[in-house]
Amino acid sequence: MQGVQDLPPIDEHRLPAEAAAVIARMRQRIEQQVGEIERRDQEIERRDREIAWRDMRLEKIQLELARLKRWKFGAKTEAMTAQQRALFAQTLIEDEAALQAQLAELQAKLAPTPHAPKATPRQPRRQALPEHLQRVEHHHEPADTTCANEGCGAPMQRVGEDVSEKLDIIPAQFFVHRHIYGKWACRCCSQRGQGRLRQEPAEPDVIDGGIPASGLVAHTLISRFADHLPYYRQEAINARAGVHTPRSTLAAWAGAGGAALQPLYEAHKRFVLSAAVLHADETPIPLLDPGAGKTKKAFIWAYARSQLDPQPGVIYDFCAGRGAQYPIAFLAGLDPPRAGLPWRGTLVCDRYSGYAPVLDASLHPGRTAAACAAHARRKFEELTPRNAGASPVALQALQRWARIYHVESHFAGMSAEDRREGRQRLSKPLWEELRVWLELERGRVSGGAIGEAINYSLNHWSALTLHLDDGAVPIDNNHIGQQIKPWKLGAKNWLFVGSELAGERAAIVMSLVQSAKLNSRPCKSPTTRINTGVSGRSRMVNSPGMLSTGG
Template sequence: GKWACKCCQLLVQEPAAPQVFDNALPTPGLQAHTVISRFVDHIPYYRQEQINARTGVRIPRSTLAAWGGQTGAQLMPLHEAHRAFVLASRIVHADETPISLLDPGAGKTKKAYMWAYARGAFEPEPGVVFDFCAGRGGKYPCEFLTGWSGTLVVDAYSGYDAALALDGRSTAYCLAHARRKFDELVKANASVVAAQAIQRIAWLYRVEADARDLPAQQRLQMRQERSGSLWQELHLWLQLERTRVPDGSAIAKAIDYSLNHWAGLGRFLLDGAVPIDNNYVENRIRPWALGRRNWLFIGSQLAGERAAVVMSLLQSAKLNGHEPWAYLKDVLTRLPTQLNSRIEEMLPHKWKPAD
């Protein structure tokens, strides 16, 4: 409100509450709604513009996009703290998925990648962080994982080799990837051996189902008692079957994949905190696959980086059981006055609604 004194001609105005966007019209609730619609509900900005217009609120899509980008920029300090939290885990999952990036000079899109890194599947405090990169080369995980040591759970993509070559790091390969190569042959009725491999792998997964809720040490003990012999039998059986199938055949390639990565595939038998596969982070990266079907492409490198910031926090909030709109609205309300020394209080695994 504003007040004017008739006697001294002074204008007095009540100080405005601190906002993430200085001198901006949108409230934290509207900002959160716009970002949630884009990154959780996967609604493109042009459709949000149409939806808003039906209620008499006309906000150009360019304005909505600017709000989304500014939100990502303002959340950067929180994102950096969240990244440190994720990389504090001794077990980290990693995966990547292609994202179309607008290439204005060429008049079309080019392929970029969204990399995902998640805390171990058995961690009591979950978290995932995304990193938007122009390519799929090994330099990207190398740079992101600087200073980290532990076990990296990945598929057998060679791009991770450079990152895993450093001391203090070990590899756990994804058994689900090995299984899929046999499963493709089973679905095509192309191999009896593949069906037998699927059955043997299923026995291992039954043990994992029983051990899922146990502490790491007890889980490791159950694996060694029940899965150890199954794993050895599978190895001997694969070696025997490999001698019976012709080189270059589809079943030979499926068997070779498992045998060539056997040590990494069996890492779960040495550490109870290591999962048997990488499905955990694959599920975390799925929203990007859903989103790109709707908004089709990322407008720029900067937009991709800011989208990664927003999505990291929102997906982690969901992992920790929070309603994403309530979380983001509260964070955007408190962020302008939050001390940097207390920024971790707003991380998804620590956040509590304001009183």
């Protein structure tokens, strides 16, 4: 039986006119249907593109909304949630066993260190009060020390004592330094008209001829820049002690104190810039703009010696903007003591474009850039919001970042060379595995936020892994972020900086205060003594408002 395809072709010219017209109408209808189908296909493709674009935009909006909610309501930490920890628990246990074996092999090559015998577990005890605190003894003895037994009455002997200590405080109290300058003259020479008066010159002070001593000026600066107390609060606190210090007066004292600290600030700057590894970051701070009747945005640039440096230090630079000219000028060593000696070394910073001219090898040879692993990790961490479905790719990325940081935690306290060797043996394979996985996932994802997170890490890979070849370079820039937090806390209290000069003064004081915190040691100063004269005799200040003078 023949099919339709086996029939001979039809010669339309031999067909009747009615049949040819029907065939023509059918062909025209088929062409119209084909055209309609093509138009519908194009419309479907257009709608598919619009849907994909809207889905991507919706994903971005949801991400931004989740990020804003996290910033506003979430915990201010990058610690993993309970669900994330549960997800990574088994993997970390496996990694722990493998890494412990490799670390044991690595540590076997190190010089042995003596280990103190492990103390037996004890019940928690209250921490002893610091030894440097002044002790005021109160003796409590029985009024009658004769034996109360019937028929005895013999005097009792003291066989010991029980001592209990209670912590107390005397609220900050004001006292007055009375400087008495004796005048001396020779009577014999005075009678002959050749008398000369001898007197000790006045002691230099922060504010010559002013009321406040250096201790009060320092207290005002610490209250302002360490405790973040505005001047009006300090005025109220001082008023409780009966001392009137208007806020304008306190501001004048702080201004004079900041100017007196300028040489120390310059010396501290030279100390910080002598490090081969620096952290850098910047943060906005409101600056009063009197002409506009509102505030404008200024910036605090922070530079700190590496968190792995045994001698820590941080310094701040108040600038009117965020342009690259500010770090270029700061690191160029333009002040006279460092003229012609620009800073060279490794700068740990984020990928803000303002750092590109600072690290340009053609303009500033000897400088290298190290990227922050925490910034790269945060790109994925933000895609795992607590109140929305997490991206599976982001969860896998966090798992790999957790392995890297878990290994890095074992290198704390090592020397730079030992840390480099450990990173080469243990961390480098994890970084290589992460790179291969990121490149594989980049080919699978279509873009969006997860694509941006992957591209951020891959585009800055050499800077992210620079620490593998240099044990003195930290893995991230979190250290400088911790040094910037006091500025954000201060801005919540004193709201804004009154002028550019005030911002520079704040940077001076904050640099010294924060560096002192980084190098903090327990205070062991003795009880305050007040010098009372040329003989050097002194008395202790034992009770509020009572100052004795040596007679």
